[in-house]
Amino acid sequence: MDAPELEGIEVDVFVQALQKRHGYDFSQYAPASLKRRVRQLASQFQCKTISHLTERMLHEPELLPRVLEGLTVPASDMFRDPAVFRTLRENILPLLASYPHINIWQAGCAHGQEVYSLAILLEEAGLYERTQIFATDLSDRALQHASEGIYPVKDAQQWSRNYQASGGGQSLADYCSAGYNLIKLNQRLRRNVTFAMHNLATDGVFCEAHLILCRNVLIYFSNSLQDRALSLFRDSLVRSGFLCLGLRENLELASTARDFAPFIEPMRIYRVASHVETLSA
Structure with a gap:
């Protein structure tokens, strides 16, 4: 048996062990991406083999938050793909403005950068007071990071350029404070955000939403898991509701x-x- 085949078996065992030990099912994630992430986790935990990683995951439950974070890759930027946020600002929010109350579901919110970007868009459109953002992720560690709204100051310059390119009329500095090489988003942006755990692979409909954003998440899913997630989004959206995916x-x-x-x-x-x-009416 050659090394790649053996590694494939080790990854399968890891996925089965994670599900049986902790209840998280990654069996429908895209195989190539999943193998790469598991390999990176083994290196991060200084495990010589994936089998050693599996052993540690089984016997050291305190590692679970870091394992989940490594598997879900919670990385993003504020106003990532500025043209998308400009489109939301100019074409979608004016349509949502007709509703007396707006629910937005940010699925796979990672560390929260896009959640706060949405909050700024809504604030500038005068819609935030009647909007609730539900930000979900399966990683409790990522959700904790997102709720704090604290990020490296080195990212601020690029985020400011993204904000301006998205049609921002003020300065991103108006929405955060800086110190100790960190920036902290103003807590007023957090006031209408609910952070909650939700697993697109196993959980059901989360809320009734007028707009769902799930960007750069489905590319890591197998076809069957993509269909499951899209069915959840379909069943969650109100009549004529919007779904925004990643550009890839x-x-x-x-x-x-x-x-x-x-x-x-x-x-x-x-x-x-x-x-x-018609069917859901």
Whole structure:
């Protein structure tokens, strides 16, 4: 048996052990990406083999938050892909403004940068007071980081450029304070955000939403898990609700593609298709 085949077996055993020991199912994640992340975790924990990583994960439960964080890659930027946020600002929020109350679900919120970006958009559009943002992730460690809203100051310059490119009319500095090589987002941006654990692989509908953002998450899922997540989003959206995916993601190969209609395709923004609205009415 050659080394790659043996490593594949080790990854399968790791995934099974993680599910049986802690209840987290990664069996439907894209194999190549999952193998790469497990390999990185083994290196991070100074394990010579993935089997050693599995042993430590089974017998050292305090490692679980770090394992989950490594598997889910909670990384993002504020106003990542500024053109998307400009589109949300100019084309989506004006339509949501017709609702007396707005629910937004940010699925896979990672460390919260996009959550706070949304809060700023809503604040500047005069909609934040009647909006609730539900920010979910399966990593409790990532959620804790997100709720604190503290980030390295080295990122601030790029984030400020992203903000301006997204159509921001003020300065990003108006929304944060700096010190000790860190920036802290103003807590007023947190006031209408609920952070909660949710696993797209195993959990059900989370809320009724007018807009769902799940950007750069589905690319790490297998086809069947992508379909499961998209079905959750379809069942969570109100009539004519919006779904925003990452720029490298699309619905072309998904069996649930017929449930969504392109709204602004280049920005990967979709709307619940009319036949779904009829069925759910």
